[in-house]
Amino acid sequence: MRRLFLASTLVLLTFSGAALASPPPMTLEEFVTTANRIPMNPTALLRSDARRLMRESQNAFTAVLEPMRRDMAAGRPTAACPPEKISINSGQFLGHLNAIPAAQRRTMTVADGVRHWTVANYPCPRR
Numbered sequence: 001m002r003r004l005f006l007a008s009t010l011v012l013l014t015f016s017g018a019a020l021a022s023p024p025p026m027t028l029e030e031f032v033t034t035a036n037r038i039p040m041n042p043t044a045l046l047r048s049d050a051r052r053l054m055r056e057s058q059n060a061f062t063a064v065l066e067p068m069r070r071d072m073a074a075g076r077p078t079a080a081c082p083p084e085k086i087s088i089n090s091g092q093f094l095g096h097l098n099a100i101p102a103a104q105r106r107t108m109t110v111a112d113g114v115r116h117w118t119v120a121n122y123p124c125p126r127r
Contacts, residue, residue: 026056028113029105032097040091060111061086064118079115081124093117 034049044050065086071078096117100108108116 025109025111027106028097028100028108028110029102031056031110031113032094032105035094036098056110057114060109060114063111064114068118078124080118080122082118082122086122096120 031053035053038044038047038050038053065082068078068080068082069084072081097105097113100113100116105113
């Protein structure tokens with residue numbers, strides 16, 4: 001009986017852990033739609049949806065920039081050549097994402113949007 005209890009507890013914990021895992025990646029369309037509803041003022045930081053978008057964008061920038069920087073350091077060609085420190089104007093960033101057609105944004109992740117923005121703003125010098 002005890003083994004059955006331990007086995008069922010293990011199965012339950014395994015499925016609970018899977019349910020608690022991070023949510024699926026947000027589409028760029030969801031990101032842009034949510035961002036457009038958030039006021040551009042200091043109170044925005046109090047909103048949970050604004051904090052979620054900040055986490056999404058931070059994760060996306062990390063996922064996009066780290067491989068680019070590794071490739072640049074190794075002398076491999078990259079889609080963009082961002083500097084070590086990037087200053088981002090949130091209005092301009094959101095404007096760039098809004099300029100991507102909605103149909104295309106529905107099939108893109110936030111990381112795809114960040115990559116699109118990075119390529120547009122930090123092209124590599126021609127050799």
